[in-house]
Amino acid sequence: MTAHRISLGRVLRFTLLSLGALIFLAPYIFMISTAGKAQSEIFSSSLSLIPEQWSYVENFTKALSRVSMTTLLLNGVIVCALIFTVQVLVAVPCAYAMAKLKFRAARFMMVLVMLGLLVPIHATALPLYVAFDRLAVLNSYTALVAPFSISVFGIFLFLQFFRAIPDDLIHAARLDGMSEAGIVARVVVPNAWPAITAFAIFSVVAHWNDLFWPLVVVTNQDYATPPLGLLYFRAAEAGDDYGALMAATLIITLPLIAAFLIAQKRFVEGITMTGLKG
Structure with missing residues (x-):
């Protein structure tokens, strides 16, 4: 009876997880399907995940030729890498000092951190834009x-x-005579790689x-980033080329999927261990 309940519970959990x-x-499945369809098939009344006429080569060719995909991906890598590096260099010493x-x-700094979580980038966009415009760094x-x-x-x-x-x-x-900066660099950071990896996933995505x-x-x-480059597939007169757009989106999202799969173990460790002690 107990074994029956356990197996039934596993089946229910597996079903719910599979559904989720x-x-x-x-x-993503719909995106892969649309990337292989012709424009006429995309706007047809029938809905089918398997394309009637495979147009993957044509759509991916358009995606790679209409915009400089290499430039978009390179800009995305540079921007994300610079942001992540600076964020870690600032956040690790601050978090260590507070902990x-x-x-x-x-306690006051903790309050400021919690308040900072409530402020979206949209609230500061206008003053930041004006400041960057005056500094001529747009x-x-x-x-x-x-x-x-x-x-x-x-x-x-x-x-x-x-x-x-x-x-x-x-x-x-x-006691070994290490300074606080040395402790951060030689003790804290080597033990914090799971948290750094987890934060890297959040930051880069x-x-x-x-x-x-x-x-x-x-x-x-x-200087266009990958999402901004997708806007170049818009055409007000001829209509948006959704097949090429979905192909470009697949190219842009593949690096994120690969990075997450590579860092999946560390990501789970980092998220789990941040809740061990409040």
């Missing part, structure tokens, strides 16, 4: 990277992870898919 996975994968150092302003990597150099989410994530690091480990490093801010500060196609 199907729901989340449905847009392991005793000072009066620690259409540059500086304008794309600078507003995101400090991540309050990153500080909060690392703070939760560093609280789980034993205080005895920090005290032992201090957020800024790789960001359309709002690049749309505000970039008008030069040489």
Whole structure:
């Protein structure tokens, strides 16, 4: 009876998880299907996931020829890498100070971090745009990277992870004569790779898919990021070429999927370990 209940519970869990996975994968499956269809088939009344006439080569050729896909992907890599690097360089020392150092302003800083999580980029877009315009840094990597150099989410994530690091480990490093900067670089960071990997996934996905801010500060196609490049497939008179658009979207999303699959184990470890100690 007990074995029957266990097997039934496993079947129910597997069914629910499979249904949830199907729901989340449905847009991507539809995107793959649309990338292989001709324009006439996309707008037909019948709905079929398998294309009647395979047009993958034609659509991917359009996607690669209409815009410089190499430039878009390179800009995405540069912007995401710069943002992530600066965010980690700022967030790790701040989180360590709040988690392991005793000072009066620690609680006040925690309040500021929590308040910072409530402020969206849209609220500061106008003053930032005016400032960058006066500094003549629009259409540059500086304008794309600078507003995101400090991540309050990153500080909060690392703070939760560093609280789980034993205080005895920090005290032992201090007894060995290491400075606080040395402790961060040689003790904390080597033990924080799961959290750093988890934060990398969040940061890269957020800024790789960001359309709002690049749309505000970039008008030069040489600095266009991947989501901004997708707008070049719009055609008001001839109609949007959805087949080529879906093919370009597949090319742009593949690096994210590959990065997540490679870092999946570390990502799960980082998310799990940040909740070990509140």
